[in-house]
Amino acid sequence: MIRFEPRSNPGPLLVYGVPVLAATIAILLAAIPLALAGAPIIEAYGLMISGAFGSVFSTSEMLTRATPLILTGLAAAIAFRAKLWNIGAEGQLYMGAMAAVAVGSGVIDGPSWVMIPVVIIAGMAAGALMLIGPTLLKTRLGVDEVVTTLLLNFIVLLFVQMMLEGALKDPMSMGWPQSEPIIDSAAFPALLERMRVHIGLLIALVSAIALAIFVKRTVWGFEIRAVGENAAAAKFSGISVTKTMILVAALSGGLAGLAGVSEVAGTRGYLATDLSPGYGYAGIVVAMLARLSPIGVIASALFVASVFVGADSMSRAIGVSSYLADLIVAMALLCVLIGGFLTRFRVHFDRKSAQG
Amino acid sequence: MSSAAHTSSETSQDLLLSLAGVTKRFGPLVANDAIDLTVHKGEIVALLGENGAGKTTLMNILFGHYVADEGTVTVAGRDGDLEQLEPGAPQAALDAGIGMVHQHFTLAENLTGLDNIVLGTEPIFRLRRDRSTARAKLGELMAGSGLNVDLDQPVHKLTVGEKQRVEILKALYRDARLLVLDEPTAVLTPQEADSLFAILRKLAATGLAVIIIAHKLAEVLAVSHRIAVLRGGAKVGEMKTSDANHKSIAELMVGREVPASRRTPREAGKPVITLADVIIDRGDSRRSLHGVNVTAREGEILGIAGVSGNGQAALAQLIAGLDKPDSGTVEIFGETITKFDAHTFAQNGIARIPEDRHHDGMVGSMTVAENIAIEDVRSPEYQKLGFLDFDAIRTRAEHAIADYDVRCPGPDAPARLLSGGNIQKLILARVLEKSPKLILANQPSRGLDVGAQSEVHRRLLEARQGGAAVILISEDLDELLTISDQIAVIHAGHITPAMPTDSIDRSELGLMMAGQKAAPHAPDGTTTTKPGETA
Incomplete structure (x- = not known):
């Protein structure tokens, strides 16, 4: 095992080149299922590109889709950096959305510059709490967080359903299980007139940059890196592993909660159980494609969103299943993982020799 | 251990392996520079050199992991004819009967010893496992060599020494004629090392050729027939072991004179740390202390001698601030410690050098x-x-x-x-730079080469000279006897009173480490364990 560890810093060409190459290969490989489905391949690719970038509207749709993916991608990236395997971003997203609705649908009101931060803080706090619980169970009792966070997703979704049938149900919804709408002062303003893309995108971009700086430049970021890379050495040096893990849980859960706020206050306007088509899970893929780099998450979220939006529109136009998008994203992930392994293996080969 | 005279059968028809002019470059770095090396049947050759001298590269070329830029590797076939080994083909090396025992074992922990040994030699598709042939062959090997180990135990239940035996059996089972051992004693206790050497001598007597990659001189002098020394990628010397002496080899390896570590007499000052009746019970003798009393004073190195797994880990954890006593007190500068916390300890003048420098001492992906x-x-x-x-x-x-x-x-x-020695220097730099009052050095020179070892000793002695108290936990008696002012022995969670190093008899120390002899009653009550507890 030890002999397969990476031994050197791969150059920037490899670090940035491999994911791009992997994504390209995955898109090219999509020709195989397209051909099997009997679709005209070149035309299908053209439709995919125009579906994601062909007009202001399609680009706006793509960016709207990318917004929650950046946030859940960041949530996964920071947690995985610290080896906290948070699979519960989906549940944290819904809790964040529910908290935003609870405070943002008329209970309190004020100007936008008060209400928008209020819904954001409420949503992030709810998401953070959702992950701090399992993290405490992990650090105190050694309970596997993969199991707890994963199962909490289903519990949260059922809880949201219950609330939407009860306390949070909109009396004006004609019986649909959905919440009262977010009031105007708490809603995220759109960035472009008559388009869906909203300031959630800016918040997501700022979050990515802030997180990158946080991890690289602050004491807490230092401690998170140390705990994630070698918890034993971090502990020996006097860093509290438990405290660091809780900080990571708060950040990761908070970012996933923020994705929920952004969806409910920016895109949808109200909470329903189909708010997220699996953004929490997709965030894991986004983070892995980005090799857990916060800035990289922006690029990989844009890639995943374009594939989804492009494939969606292509499938409607020529009548192939839109599951093709899932296929491309899955293949990109596999290509990145394989590429990452090959990079490390080759670099290690050189290193071992140099040590002699 | 002394350099006993060995008889080696060095006739040219017994030649088994010959490396000629092997050169390997990595960019500007010449890892191997025209190295010649021969090994005969029944011969034990020690390949000595500091970290980075090119030992591992040379062995990687032998095993086909690297292709040499120049030079050839020839191996005698089973009929005795010399044939050039196909470069860059590990399978060819295996087929030629070259077996390797890595420093870090390559065993599947959940499988039994037998499973591990036959793994890969059995056909994948078979109706029934018939291992009676394998057992018979291994039984013969064990009887002939003394490589005794319970083959039906899962590997994770075996001691380090036993795991190593499984590795050697694995190679022999595959009919190895040349066995290469990479730093075989780095993980062994002195006793285990001695028994390994006895086994190797027996194996060599039956015609097996052995290459030992090493940097501990005393061991090499005890077991090998011939010594080849590498430095900076080149072979700088080769001699019969009977003609070699400790000092000359050390200088050949390091390329300069190695300063001998020596204590200068110094009065010990006030107590810095005092453990009184400390009990830590973790239900496992490796991690428990049963009422120990230890005092370390300013300007004094207190050596803790003992066979690994007798409670050293518990003592180290306690002084490092990673564990707290179940009962008893720890006083540092006369103040009773109530908050056991690594951060507080590190910030209050306690330098901590961890036992496992790779695992606990550094975060590999972070910068120096x-x-x-x-x-x-x-x-x-x-x-x-x-x-x-x-x-x-x-x-x-x-x-x-x-x-x-x-x-x-x-x-x-x-x-x-960084290499192991440089990681240790990094850790020394981290903790000693802050002029600590107390230094916990847990196996500080284990696995280091001669130069790095002497550097560690110099630094510890320097800190002692500056008035620091040093607690040196070590399994290396030479190290303890060289630099400690006082030595206490740890056995089964008990620690004897400290004894002045000058009054200590080596063999008595050995008996105490084995728990067969109680320590003499110390004149100073503070360091005394209750009589009878040490037995």
């Missing part, structure tokens, strides 16, 4: 500079408002790299690129 500052990133010197002051961190690292001669590409290089 970050690893040097890791204990202190929260202090105002290295951060402002939570943001790291990278200039201050880098400046400190630059000083540390220069003062402690840490060989690395620079302060921003990932720490995992």
